[in-house]
Amino acid sequence: MPIKSKFNRMIAVLAAGILFLQSPSFGHEYWIEPISFSPALGQQVSANLKVGSDLKGQSLAFIPQFTLSYQLMDAKGMLELEGAAGDRPALNFFPEQAGLNVIVYQTTKNRVTFSEWEVFEKYLVSEGMPEIIGRHRERGLPQTDFSESYSRYAKTLIDVDSTGTGNDAATGMIIELVAMQNPYSLQPGEELGIQLLYRGEPLADNQISIFMQDQARTKELVVERVRTDENGQIKFVPEPGLMYLLNSIEIEEISGQGKLSWESFWASLTFAVPE
Numbered sequence: 155m156p157i158k159s160k161f162n163r164m165i166a167v168l169a170a171g172i173l174f175l176q177s178p179s180f181g182h183e184y185w186i187e188p189i190s191f192s193p194a195l196g197q198q199v200s201a202n203l204k205v206g207s208d209l210k211g212q213s214l215a216f217i218p219q220f221t222l223s224y225q226l227m228d229a230k231g232m233l234e235l236e237g238a239a240g241d242r243p244a245l246n247f248f249p250e251q252a253g254l255n256v257i258v259y260q261t262t263k264n265r266v267t268f269s270e271w272e273v274f275e276k277y278l279v280s281e282g283m284p285e286i287i288g289r290h291r292e293r294g295l296p297q298t299d300f301s302e303s304y305s306r307y308a309k310t311l312i313d314v315d316s317t318g319t320g321n322d323a324a325t326g327m328i329i330e331l332v333a334m335q336n337p338y339s340l341q342p343g344e345e346l347g348i349q350l351l352y353r354g355e356p357l358a359d360n361q362i363s364i365f366m367q368d369q370a371r372t373k374e375l376v377v378e379r380v381r382t383d384e385n386g387q388i389k390f391v392p393e394p395g396l397m398y399l400l401n402s403i404e405i406e407e408i409s410g411q412g413k414l415s416w417e418s419f420w421a422s423l424t425f426a427v428p429e
Contacts (some may be wrong), residue, residue, distance in 0.1 A: 181402045182207045183365070186245065186257055186310035191369075191426035192338075192395070195252050195315045197257040200243040203259065203308070208367050208375055209399060216244035216263060220261050222305070227256040229320055254311060254320030254336055261325050267413065271297035282361025282379060286416070293325060293407070295415050302416040311425040313338040324351055331362070331400050331423035337392055338428065343425070345389045349382075350421065352404050356386025364390065365399040369426060397426040 171225045186300050188201040202213040216237035226233045228251040235247050249255050268274045274297075307327040318339035322332050334347035359381055366376040373396075380388050392398060400423045408414050 174413065182211065183209075183363075183399060184261075184306040184308060184420060185399050185401070185424050186259060186308045186422070187369075187397075187424060188245065188257075188310055188312055190312075191310075191379055192313045192316045193249065194427065195249060198246060198248055199255070199257075199312065199314075201245040201257060201310060202242075203244040208377065209367050209371065209397075213242060214244055215239075216241040217305070220264075221264050222260040222425045223258070224260075225258040225325070227258060227323065227325060228314075229253055232325065237247075249312075249314045252315040252319070253313070253317045254322065255314050256322055256325070257312070258325050258327070259306075259308045263303045263305045263413070263417075265301050265303045267299065267301045269298055281363075282381065283403070287405070293317060293415075299413060300415045301413045302418055303334075303414060304418040304420060306420045306422070308422045308424075310423070311337060313428075316428070324354070325404055326354070327421075328353060329357075329402070329404055329419040329421040331402060333423065333425070335386070337398075337425045340392065340427070342394065342428045343391060346392050347387055347389050348400060348423070350386045350388075350396050350402050352386075352419070356382075356384075357402075357404060358382055358384045358386055360386070360402060360404065362400055362402045365401070366396045368395055369397045394427050395429045397424065399424050413418065 160221055184205045186201050187204050193199050194395055196347050204213055218239055224235045224237055230251055252337045262411050275287055276283055307329050311322060321336055324332050329352045332349045334349055349358055361379055361381055364378045367373055382388055404422045405416055405418045410419050
């Protein structure tokens with residue numbers, strides 16, 4: 155590649171990074187959305203990293219500085235994947251195994267500073283964590299000019315060659331959503347179980363938001379918010395022809411680091427149910 159082209163590409167990636175840092179991405183969902191959830195074996199898989207709300211959002215470029223890990227779990231186990239700076243779609247690879255392939259992507263930590271208390275309150279209520287509001291006050295923290303660090307832990311399930319074989323599993327991320335059955339092998343009307351894990355343990359009584367819509371966005375969006383049981387699980391019946399985004403977060407207290415008061419961990423899982 156000519157030096158000028160490389161320089162322009164680096165500038166584009168840097169600009170994308172600045173926009174990402176300055177954009178109102180915090181408090182919104184972050185997910186992986188493949189171009190196709192059922193690619194053929196040997197066909198390149200391309201997937202967008204997206205940030206937004208209600209399944210509407212911007213597609214982000216691959217930025218190495220914001221990437222903690224990028225992996226693939228298939229029938230042979232876990233593989234490390236490499237992304238190219240500036241790629242959009244951000245994630246691209248050629249699958250080598252038919253059946254369920256799980257793309258796993260983790261971001262580095264980022265930080266947001268709250269200048270308005272109402273914004274912090276609204277986000278916590280939306281994510282099913284109003285108790286954090288009380289804990290914030292009990293800790294004697296200010297209502298403005300405090301910070302929260304956050305990181306994203308995204309997975310997507312794709313059915314290579316449409317075999318309906320293979321299973322999802324825990325990958326060892328700090329927080330993650332695990333499908334207890336293969337959504338591509340379910341019979342009509344059959345329930346799908348999802349388990350939420352935090353630091354390797356089931357996370358009970360935590361909200362999971364379920365966003366449902368066809369990938370072309372022609373049907374009406376449906377959103378359900380449910381809480382996990384004592385085993386960190388939920389169950390629901392997926393509807394054929396829809397893409398699903400599941401989102402959940404956990405928050406920890408941070409002390410002794412100046413304005414930094416909280417750290418949040420965001421999990422997402424996407425898949426699509428065939429017609």
